[in-house]
Amino acid sequence: MKANNTTSTGCPFCGTGCALSIECGENGFKVKGDKTNPSTQGDLCFKPIQMAKALDAHRLSAPLYRADKSKPFQEISWDEAIALLAHNISSLPKDALYFYLSGQLLTEESYLFTKLIKGYLGTNNVDANSRLCMATAVVAHKMAFGSDGPVGNYADIDDADAIIISGSNPAWAHPVIFRRILARKKAHPETKIIVIDPIYTETAEKSDLWMGLSGGSDTTLYNALLAELYRRGACDTAFIDRATEGFEQTLNAAIEIPFAESVASCGLPLNDVETLVELFASDKKILGLWCQGLNQAQDGVMRNLGFINLFLATGRLNVQKGLPLSLTGQPNAMGGREVGYLSNALPGYRDVRNSDDRATCEVYWNLPPDTISPTPGITVTDAIDAMSANQIRFLWVACTNPLLTLPDVKKTEKAFSNPELFLVVQDCVLSETALLANLVLPTLSWGEKEGSMTNSERFIKRVRPFKSGPAGAKSDSEIICGLAQKLGFLGFDYTGAEAIYNEYKALTKNRFCDQSSQEYDSLSYQWGGERLYANEHFATPTFKAQFHPIISSASHPDKNQFVLITGRTKKQWHTMTRTGHVAELMKEEEHPYLVMNSNEAEERGIYEGDSVVITNQLGSLELPVRFGKLAPNHLFAPFGYPETPINTLVPVTNDPFSFQSALKSAHVRVTRKPINCH
Template sequence: MTQPIIPIQTATVKTTCPYCGVGCGVNAMPKSATEVGIAGDESHPSNFGRLCVKGSALGETVGLEGRLLAPKLRDRETGSISEVSWDDAIGTVASGFSRIIAEHGPDAVAFYVSGQLLTEDYYVANKLMKGYIGSANIDTNSRLCMSSSVAGHKRAFGEDLVPMNYEDLELADLVVLVGSNTAWCHPILFQRIVKMKETRPDAKIVVIDPRYTATCEMADLHLPLKPGSDVRLFNGLLAYLAEHGASDAAFVDTYTQGFDAALAAAGHADLAQTAKDCKLDPHDLTEFYRLFARTERMVTVYSQGVNQSSAGTDKVNSIINCHLLTGRIGKPGMGPFSFTGQPNAMGGREVGGLANTLAAHLELAEPVHREIVQTFWNAPTIATRAGLKAVELFDAIEAGRVKAVWIMGTNPVVSLPDGDRAKRALQRCELVVTSDIIEKTDTNAFAHVMLPALGWSEKDGTVTNSERRISRQRAFIPAPGKARADWRIICDVAKRLGFDGFDYAGQHEIFDEHARLSGYRNDAATGVYRAFDIGGLVGLDRARYDALQPTQWPLRAANNTSLSRLFEDRRFSHVDGRARFVATPPRDPVNATDEDYPLILNTGRVRDQWHTMTRTGRSPKLAGHISESFIDMHPQDALACGVRDGELARVKSRWGSMIARVQHSGGMSRGSVFVPIHWNDQVASDARIGAVVNPVVDPMSGEPEFKHTPVSVEKFHVTWHGFSLSRDMPALDMATHWTRVHGTRYMRYELAGRNCFDAAHDDHHDWARALFRIDDPHADWIEYEDKSAGVYRAAHVVDDRIESCVFISERPDLPARAWLASLFEKDRLEDDDRVSLLLGQPIGKGEDTGPTVCSCFGVGRNTICNAIRDKNLKTAAEVTACVKAGGNCGSCVPELKKLIVETEMARLSTV
């Protein structure tokens, strides 16, 4: 369909970044219909003007390429897709849900939602499912990253409460980072920690992670513990603290209960045994325990490395236990701090987005809580038992117990463990509805109804970050095509289902209802006291809602003052007001290694990509740092598996397999491999790691085990490697394996194949022309071939402008891509450019800058290394002053430090 013309507005709009849970403020400055300036909001207390590279590149992601711009239906017989009106689409969804509910009951339908939704969207989805349809079958992709924290908080504090604020990171004398590559996944918070360290060099940073990550470059101590041994580590710490007089007895006696049981589960302090169990150096373990014992102001940060485990909830509580024993909670610069992975995971938790919770931090299992919510909503019913959590939800879809599912703003075929089961489930489902901004996703391939939602630049509402700060996300581009806000789509379906209670004049009215529910019957006298209370924000009209400034909860109507730090009054949300120690007996991961699957797979994020790449994958700036998926492994493990650095290999588990390129980063211990989560079937031929991941879940939280999957690695045999750059999509069936990389005026494809080119024939020539669908025998075709070396290079030129090029070799080491990409910026090739294409390297004024290290300023590895060598640079600050790298978000600073060391070592080796 014709893409609409987006009106241009020039006013700066203050909004919030849509990536991680830091919740950075963003100034968006539209310049034209396709260009948006992005800068950090200096007035926002989460980032004070700083943005990471993903946030800085947001302007490259607001275009309409690939957007779903109208409702569409899939014909069940032919599979063809047709555009329909909103009225027809809403009618199809409502009639399908109504029929299935009438025939099979409310538990036969489900919603699967996302931390990408705004709080107002989340609120009405939860209201519709739990209070009107009458089922709790609504879960969120936050189940996959933060639900173990939720369960741990509730066990310890009586409510899902993160007590900290970001300032505590700067006030602490010891910051312990557990299972968190903060430098890459929460760069702005990491820079605050780095700044603290620079200001106070005596402060300590400890990183606990099986991998040596970029975060470890700044650490005073790195503990590369055995995967899955976190509980043993922190149980050992609890026993050590108790036996070495580091406890706060008055706090424990007055404000907690359950310590004796927790200590009994932890056992006696046996450092030698704990070090052995965790595969740690006993000296390093002792140093960590001593640091923790003697440092009053200390913060323990934890993230997905803790949560994403079959023992994730126990890991969370084992950490909290140590803070309770020392009384280090509710005071400046101390406490356990859960870093949230998605922009509105916290907001979704506030409104009951999880299948086992109700809105306003009320509990589905409590009859009084259900009565409060049902009364407030004036709902016809209320769910009476917990719904299906994410993994079991898709199991139920596959089994036919859930017959209709509405998936909002998430891509479960890529993100769920045992991803092929998610595929099978959706294939068998009677009705699959999706709300999304992108038309072609791995999940939309199975949708019967596709509903066009608003994207980040078009959405308007609120989000809550990791320190409980509510911020406004404001639209600065009008809705494109027929796209609608998620809350409006949900309300339209609710009304078509015949339900009252969904007539809102705008999102400000939804927020007001949410705020009123938070304070409704929220009193200790009623026995349903909740710390979550934003009653002070009740009554905002549209203008005041639009002007809402970043605000932390709780913000009670009684005093209208928000609290930046919880538990300062030593009051917890359990009925007796006391916190709970939780006994955490250690247990091994459910699925262990064996002869067939001898290695442990760990998955996670990379610096410049986000989730399944539907947004970041559109940015050329973000494509340069890591352009392909990879398998990071120890060189000795690679040798045992028969694979080499730079070669393609297959990772296999009991559940599936994927293919990626082997690398040796130096950060992996023996027996472990790491693969990033982002690549999917839209951007690579076979790089979806979710298909491999172990589907076992934590029995308390339902969070999957993304950090411990038994796998094997084997060579993926190909006869050639290559890459192409082209303005149009090549014929990808000409390659066995491919990965797409977004460029500014081209698409790059990393290629590999098993074609047996015959040196006696011109097979490369015919193959390459077929790759680009070139039939004209008179086409301007530049090519070079060395048959003995198995090297071939070719380019297609039209009117002196390069249209496409391909480089092939029998070896995986190929020419640099950066200088080739620059040729696509030119309207006319020069003679030197044509010679460079034949040589496979730049000549004349061209320069190979190398792979991108600093994405903010586009600075390549070769540029940085040359500057370090030629100017004898010794510090990251000197590199920044020389070539700008590291001068914006700082997330590449650890890599700069590593390059300084590597360059110096290379220099010494030649002396």
């Protein structure tokens, strides 16, 4: 290790995409924010600061293999591992193969997977954990504006008159963005922060108004607001006529229920919703932020579009009056979407269903015509069913832990444990998913490999290595290229990440996410500029933004059930495979828990600290109770704890447009754990 050596890189956690400066000295690594980065301006949260302490913890250093999943793993060589991969892939029909990727992968790695799977293997049976995170926002952006891509940027926080946060707790999930919101509030106390969420989160605690709506009533609220704005003559009719289509049909769907009746059905005070009406009716700049509360829902696309409709109806798609800005969950979900790693996509925001898009990629990759399938692959939750039915017999999981993140944990575990399924897990540690695998491929981790990432505001930054990894680990790119070469495919002999990026960026030329002019060495770029659609020229066939009638499909619990809301904790990342080994990050988060309203708990003889059993048709979990503040008949539990995987109780219920699972909520019953007197 070189003393006093500084490396510029990026954070491996949330989609905020903080740029980091790593000082490598005699006593280890010191993580700071990179103040030269225009996107995050040197700020960062506690996770990357502490993360360097766990870089070497529980690392894998050799491929592991077992033909029989009930037997112990044996270490094998990389040559043997690649040969096993190649044999299993080449011995099965295309439809029996499946690949599951991650927003944790660097852009170059996701591009190589896309090229290999959709191009050279000729199957679209690939999905990514963006399906659990951002697929709904992707579809909503496409339906409203014609293309994926968050509209605004973080700088819109700095002069917003009001910031409406719907279905998100950025104080925990996007801390740097939340600190920027608080900085705006401190400098301009008149700035209003409004939080729409069934849970009184830390974000809600710092807000001017918490609107604790009943879970599933989001679309009702948005429709009520739209209809009332129209009744009061507060819609921007000039913008609607000039730049949009579909307003009349959307209004007709929204205006059916009287305003007060709609508000009451959301469980909200009329005065609170009046505050929102008055804001949208004003000329103030409003920034709308949202994340998984709107995305991970049975009617997630409708929730997204309902929120976006309010901004379209009031002409808020510019720097003066504000705009909606979707917050991204994974650090490189945007980069993965750009390179086409979801089941219907191709690089440069192309689609496998489009013949010109397929032909462009086939020519560029030197493939014969009609190599790329025109049929989108099945999404990951359908793939789980296909694994259990022996239709999919090979699964390659890269850099994610789906056993704990997919809905219905028991169903997923059964599928992964199927002896007819050859399961490959490519990761830096032995995750819960890896423990069920036939073949485990040890990878380099954050801080050990080179590439790029795109954050929530479309800003691309370089990710550089500042340490070496275990001697037996390989980069994800090395593994992909090694397999491709073993299979006899040409075009996978890159000299490094720069060569991969340069190949990929040419496929973005003249595309919406164009980055073709960027030089890799100096890569620091926000594609699309500060705000998309600044000229009111949209990516739809008519070049107009699209309103969509909002019809909810959300289900509601019976009177004996609670709505269980799931989410992240403040200091941990997802399933804790890395952050769970850092003592400073585990402090106050060592144990799972369930948050209840104190009055609802005590009515059932439950007191703070008691253990309760939460149950539904999928199973049961035991958790200790903490008191908090939530909408009536709602609960909250974090999803990241492997010993009590909360997705055990979350059924496979997908949005009909995005096929994203409704991971945010489940209907459960709560009983106090009986005291054992023996």
